[in-house]
Amino acid sequence: MKLMIVIVQEQDFEPLARLLIRNRVRATKFQTEGLYSNKKNITLLICVEAEREEELLDYIRQSCTEREEECKVWEYNGNVMIETERTLKIGGATIFISNVDKSLKF
Numbered sequence: 001m002k003l004m005i006v007i008v009q010e011q012d013f014e015p016l017a018r019l020l021i022r023n024r025v026r027a028t029k030f031q032t033e034g035l036y037s038n039k040k041n042i043t044l045l046i047c048v049e050a051e052r053e054e055e056l057l058d059y060i061r062q063s064c065t066e067r068e069e070e071c072k073v074w075e076y077n078g079n080v081m082i083e084t085e086r087t088l089k090i091g092g093a094t095i096f097i098s099n100v101d102k103s104l105k106f
Contacts, residue, residue: 001047001048001049001050001099001100001103002047002048002049002050002053002097002098002099002100003045003046003047003097003098003099003100004044004045004046004047004048004053004056004095004096004097005043005044005045005046005095005096005097006027006043006044006046006060006093006094006095007032007041007042007043007044007093007094007095008041008042008044008060008063008064008091008092008093009039009040009041009042009064009090009091009092010031010039010040010041010042011091012063012064012065012091012093013042015062015063016059016060016063016064019059019062019063020046020056020059023055023059025046025048025052025056025059026046026047027044027045027046028044028045028046029042029043029044030042030043030044030045031043039071039090047100047103053097057095060093060095064091064092064093065091065092066089066090066091066092067089067090067091068087068088068089068090069087069088069090070085070086070087070088071085071086071087071088071090072084072085073085073086073088
């Protein structure tokens with residue numbers, strides 16, 4: 001089995017959730033926030049059979065697109081922290097995949 005930790009932008013979550021539900025993929029959802037951009041994210045914990053890993057990656061590719069946005073961020077200018085606007089790549093997905101030795105459900 002594989003544990004997939006999938007971090008997506010809040011606005012990309014709905015299309016992904018529809019695909020996961022339609023294809024009977026169970027997930028645990030957490031609302032998270034990016035540290036640098038302060039954008040809202042959704043983090044999913046998904047445990048699936050190893051054979052379904054590529055299938056899930058395809059769902060993520062279909063649903064989560066990268067784009068550029070102007071964002072207010074805090075940066076150190078050498079003396080103090082200042083708020084500034086930067087063009088950041090937002091969206092897409094960050095995915096961590098690891099092996100699961102055992103999965104229990106009570």
